[in-house]
Amino acid sequence: xxxxxxxxxxxxxxxxxxxxxxxxxxxxxxxxxxxxxxxxxxxxxxxxxxxxxxxxxxxxxxxxxxxxxxxxxxxxxxxxxxxxxxxxxxxxxxxxxxxxxxxxxxxxxxxxxxxxxxxxxxxxxxxxxxxxxxxxxxxxx
Amino acid sequence: xxxxxxxxxxxxxxxxxxxxxxxxxxxxxxxxxxxxxxxxxxxxxxxxxxxxxxxxxxxxxxxxxxxxxxxxxxxxxxxxxxxxxxxxxxxxxxxxxxxxxxxxxxxxxxxxxxxxxxxxxxxxxxxxxxxxxxxxxxxxxxxxxxxxxxxxxxxxxxxxxxxxxxxxxxxxxxxxxxxxxxxxxxxxxxxxxxxxxxxxxxxxxxxxxxxxxxxxxxxxxxxxxxxxxxxxxxxxxxxxxxxxxxxxxxxxxxxxxxxxxxxxxxxxxxxxxxxxxxxxxxxxxxxxxxxxxxxxxxxxxxxxxxxxxxxxxxxxxxxxxxxxxxxxxxxxxxxxxxxxxxxxxxxxxxxxxxxxxxxxxxxxxxxxxxxxxxxxxxx
Ligand SMILES: [Zn+2]
Numbered sequence: 001x002x003x004x005x006x007x008x009x010x011x012x013x014x015x016x017x018x019x020x021x022x023x024x025x026x027x028x029x030x031x032x033x034x035x036x037x038x039x040x041x042x043x044x045x046x047x048x049x050x051x052x053x054x055x056x057x058x059x060x061x062x063x064x065x066x067x068x069x070x071x072x073x074x075x076x077x078x079x080x081x082x083x084x085x086x087x088x089x090x091x092x093x094x095x096x097x098x099x100x101x102x103x104x105x106x107x108x109x110x111x112x113x114x115x116x117x118x119x120x121x122x123x124x125x126x127x128x129x130x131x132x133x134x135x136x137x138x139x140x141x
Numbered sequence: 142x143x144x145x146x147x148x149x150x151x152x153x154x155x156x157x158x159x160x161x162x163x164x165x166x167x168x169x170x171x172x173x174x175x176x177x178x179x180x181x182x183x184x185x186x187x188x189x190x191x192x193x194x195x196x197x198x199x200x201x202x203x204x205x206x207x208x209x210x211x212x213x214x215x216x217x218x219x220x221x222x223x224x225x226x227x228x229x230x231x232x233x234x235x236x237x238x239x240x241x242x243x244x245x246x247x248x249x250x251x252x253x254x255x256x257x258x259x260x261x262x263x264x265x266x267x268x269x270x271x272x273x274x275x276x277x278x279x280x281x282x283x284x285x286x287x288x289x290x291x292x293x294x295x296x297x298x299x300x301x302x303x304x305x306x307x308x309x310x311x312x313x314x315x316x317x318x319x320x321x322x323x324x325x326x327x328x329x330x331x332x333x334x335x336x337x338x339x340x341x342x343x344x345x346x347x348x349x350x351x352x353x354x355x356x357x358x359x360x361x362x363x364x365x366x367x368x369x370x371x372x373x374x375x376x377x378x379x380x381x382x383x384x385x386x387x388x389x390x391x392x393x394x395x396x397x398x399x400x401x402x403x404x405x406x407x408x409x410x411x412x413x414x415x416x417x418x419x420x421x422x423x424x425x426x427x428x429x430x431x432x433x434x435x436x437x438x439x440x441x442x443x444x445x446x447x448x449x450x451x452x453x454x455x456x457x458x459x460x461x462x463x464x465x466x467x468x469x470x471x472x473x474x475x476x477x478x479x480x481x482x483x484x485x486x487x488x489x490x491x492x493x494x495x496x497x498x499x500x501x502x503x504x505x506x507x508x509x510x511x512x513x514x515x516x517x518x519x520x
Pocket of ligand 1: 033034035036037038047048049050051052
């Protein structure tokens with residue numbers, strides 16, 4: 001498993017509360033219901049399954065498997081095509097959407113192991129890097 | 142209090158660069174009123190479905206159709222906006238509040254969008270690059286993975302609907318296409334291609350609803366009973382559910398079947414929300430009209446054709462007739478009315494007595510779908 005990319009201190013998160021960095025490593029942060037154990041990403045204010053209002057923050061694993069995918073060939077102007085989108089199933093029982101990088105579009109397949117990487121996905125109005133998550137192929141477990 | 146559709150009208154769907162949304166809606170409303178043969182002064186309330194039409198679009202239409210002054214609500218529910226507007230009128234009549242109401246839907250989409258619709262950049266998944274074609278492309282990959290559905294079988298859904306559209310003078314597409322045409326069209330989001338996707342359309346549609354109390358004097362012989370108008374919102378997905386099945390469509394349909402006192406086996410034809418070829422598959426299987434996993438193969442054998450075992454989208458659907466968002470759900474009911482009256486011309490389904498209309502639309506991160514409607518009409 002390759003090292004998750006180190007991100008400088010002066011980044012702006014793509015969305016507040018969904019990712020954090022610790023010791024140079026990034027993690028996706030979801031929520032787990034204290035009442036029924038359901039895991040969400042992102043965490044809702046109230047559990048959809050048991051209506052419990054107490055959810056703990058939970059770090060998602062760095063690895064998951066491709067549930068489904070597509071190669072987007074027409075999109076809105078802010079996205080350069082083509083790009084690969086994947087839904088990734090995590091061991092915590094939660095599914096996360098992201099772009100897949102480091103892989104030829106023709107090589108993507110259902111069930112493929114992937115890992116989370118954090119990269120600059122845009123610049124904010126002040127020119128600071130906006131950091132979000134992407135997926136890249138991982139070695140078979 | 143039973144509710145009846147006593148008048149129906151629509152514009153031709155397509156690109157209308159020389160007209161605006163109000164103009165299109167005025168045409169549809171006037172056609173529905175004339176079709177019903179109702180005095181305009183008897184219309185007590187109106188509901189207008191649209192998504193991108195801007196503030197008080199419905200009132201602008203009332204001002205030009207001799208209806209200004211009555212209560213009107215503008216309704217937004219993504220692709221289910223028009224069907225939701227009909228449901229608001231249906232509920233008001235059932236509650237005993239009104240006897241005659243107008244419900245219409247309209248969109249001038251060609252001036253708002255080109256290319257792929259998205260959930261919106263404020264939505265988490267929209268910001269990650271998700272487009273609506275990408276959503277359905279990823280569902281198609283799952284249906285192919287789980288059930289062995291082929292690319293050619295999906296293409297046949299578009300072939301069937303564009304052929305039906307060629308029999309419908311109100312449809313945007315007037316020319317049939319072949320499976321090869323679909324497979325050779327421009328790729329949009331693999332495995333979906335341009336002809337797997339509904340077009341960007343302008344158009345309007347309108348219906349007049351009447352109560353049991355007054356339907357006799359308005360002409361019962363051409364009236365169609367609206368037996369159910371059900372609405373659900375998508376639930377938040379917990380865990381790792383299959384993307385090759387639609388619990389939201391299933392839940393909405395079950396509510397409608399119970400209220401109408403019919404089951405899927407009683408349905409003679411259906412207009413379903415085929416925004417993409419794979420979408421028709423998911424709708425039809427979610428509605429229980431065909432067994433889960435089997436629709437693409439059965440449709441490719443002709444079971445869903447006009448004249449087949451259970452025809453789907455005889456009007457041409459969104460793929461063939463077009464998809465002006467707010468107008469779509471109302472236009473589906475226009476088709477139910479024409480079929481159930483026996484006025485559908487070359488695309489008439491012989492002996493049709495029960496028709497179903499299904500819409501769903503919108504996408505928000507974490508939920509299976511935003512809004513879903515199922516309407517059932519009977520003769
Ligand atoms: Zn819970």
